[in-house]
Amino acid sequence: MAAALQTLGGGIGITLHWIAFTPTIEQQATEEQKKKWLKLAQDVAIVGAYAQTEMGHGTFVRGLETTATYDPSTQEFVINSPTLTSTKWWPGGLGKTANHATVMAQLYTRGKCYGPHNFMVQIRSLENHQPCPGVTLGDIGPKMESNGNDNGFARFDHVRIPRENMLMKFARVEADGTYVQPPSSKLAYSNMVYLRGTFVMSAAQALASATTIAVRYSCVRRQSEMKPGEPEPQILEYQTQQYKLFPQLAAAYAFWFASWFMTQQHGSITGSMEKGDMSGLAELHALSAGLKSYTTAVTARGIDVCRMACGGHGYSHASGLPALFGGAAALCTAEGENTVMMLQTARYLVKCFAQSQAGKRLTGTVAYLSAVQPSPVAGNRNMSDLGTLVAAFQHRAARMVRHAAMQMQGEMQKGKAREDAWNSCSVLLIKAAEAHVHSFVVRNFAETVQTVEVDESVRAVLTSLCQLYSLYGITEHAGDFLKDGYLTGRDIDAASSHLSAMLARVRPDAVALVDAFDLHDKILRSVLGRYDGRVYEHLYEWAKKSPLNKSEVHESYYKYLQPFLKSNRAKL
């Protein structure tokens, strides 16, 4: 149903109904409110949008301008868009599809503002789908990709909703207008944490799709001569092609396993939060923000590497790669712009570093920060040993977190305000947070391949993939590892030669590793990545269906080219 709606002639989008609107009801509504809306949403008896971002604010949620003012005389909230920049802007499905929206608005009661809260607002008639009174709706226009989704705008002109339409699981407003505090003001943001966590799997699946397409095509495509007179080789025989594709393939597996951890963490921490234990929220936020930022950025870049590795046909929509890239690029901005998200992780790391400096034993994904010795113990390391590689990534991250935090402390000791010191160290902070997330992904990958229940022959392949992913990271960021002498030049050379060996070792299993993603042709939507490998016949069929081929001589010839040619010939 959802897929049908999704593809029905484009222009409508129900994705956000499933991934944002419905989970918001699940996570933020009271049991009473769930009885009213959750089944309607789950049965698609209503279609919803998650309306938070405005034309003037996306990142800075506390700066949102839409207001929800409580009127105790009628026990209603008045939803209003006071300025042009308060217009809700970007929400998927808001333009033409949704008839309801959870609207994030500044809550006012008894003349005081209590910050952003979620409100259920009906925006279109259930009879004729016309906008409700006081509601102005529309699509925001063509985008880089995903134009099948009607990302829309909405304005509210003093629209009245019952008090009960405030999602009140955490915070409440009583009938007389009394505001009841939530256990944490950030619980209103809980669905963003959930959604960021799901983006890690979206990134893994997107990179899995791109590497499936590129690896399969690289076995079909033959090009050039490796040795004079020999037949043209599969382009996957070129080491450069392996160096482009196999690290992306390894990253797809790494992110897939990271999303398993993210899902498990989200479940257990939100489970504890249900019982009132908020202690895990900060780590969950930092992990989901950092993983979302890191995996989507690597995925977007990786898909473009796959696209380029397929030459001209990669640039055709027949390959499916431009659409994948456009979708992955969106993930870098949506649900928390990547820079801002990585800064959130950095904020958490600086806090944890200070706690560890004060003698607190750190736990969870930051435990290594207190365990890693500042002074490196140089020496010939076994660069093919996973434990050695994990330790190298943790040392790098710990060193960079310490450096950024100390730099910030130094700025403040010179008299800078904390906020100014933060801003002037934010590039260092971002790099440290990226190193932290990278070390988590490597450690989690290594732990998963060592413990996952698979045949030993499969474990051997996954171990090679994990070594390849780690060695690629070390060689790509060699400076970070060399800086304090933790790794030597000889170690980096050893890492490079092991990486070359891993490329050759993974080659025989490359097709099996992408087939293992089990992505049906209907999901891949790629002529180059077809399971049957019949690329050229289907590329020709695909091209023949181009709208431009409906007529032998296109109407533009008669309208523009013919008169233009005629006039140029007349001047000869």
Ligand SMILES: CCCCC/C=C\C/C=C\C/C=C\CCCCC(=O)SCCNC(=O)CCNC(=O)[C@H](O)C(C)(C)COP(=O)(O)OP(=O)(O)OC[C@H]1O[C@@H](n2cnc3c(N)ncnc32)[C@H](O)[C@@H]1OP(=O)(O)O
């Ligand atoms: C091929 C690809 C695959 C498929 C893709 C297909 C197509 C692509 C198309 C679309 C993509 C798909 C879906 C799109 C869905 C997108 C939906 C949306 O975008 S919804 C809107 C999302 N918006 C955001 O995420 C906003 C981001 N901004 C924020 O979250 C916050 O403003 C902030 C940046 C975090 C700052 O908030 P604030 O200023 O209040 O906080 P700070 O002062 O920085 O920190 C205070 C304190 O609070 C803690 N904290 C902050 N946030 C949270 C949180 N969520 N949970 C818990 N704690 C939080 C923070 O850590 C601080 O704590 P402390 O240090 O202890 O003081």
Ligand SMILES: Cc1cc2nc3c(=O)[nH]c(=O)nc-3n(C[C@H](O)[C@H](O)[C@H](O)COP(=O)(O)OP(=O)(O)OC[C@H]3O[C@@H](n4cnc5c(N)ncnc54)[C@H](O)[C@@H]3O)c2cc1C
């Ligand atoms: C495809 C797509 C779908 C979306 N779907 C939805 C949806 O369904 N519902 C919804 O509510 N929203 C949706 N959004 C909006 C999305 O959540 C916002 O675009 C996102 O949160 C970024 O906010 P912004 O666009 O205001 O960018 P800005 O925050 O203005 O960012 C612009 C630049 O400023 C920088 N910047 C901002 N703040 C800081 C800071 N504190 N420190 C350093 N740099 C900073 C950013 O890093 C970035 O480089 C969608 C967006 C896209 C692209």
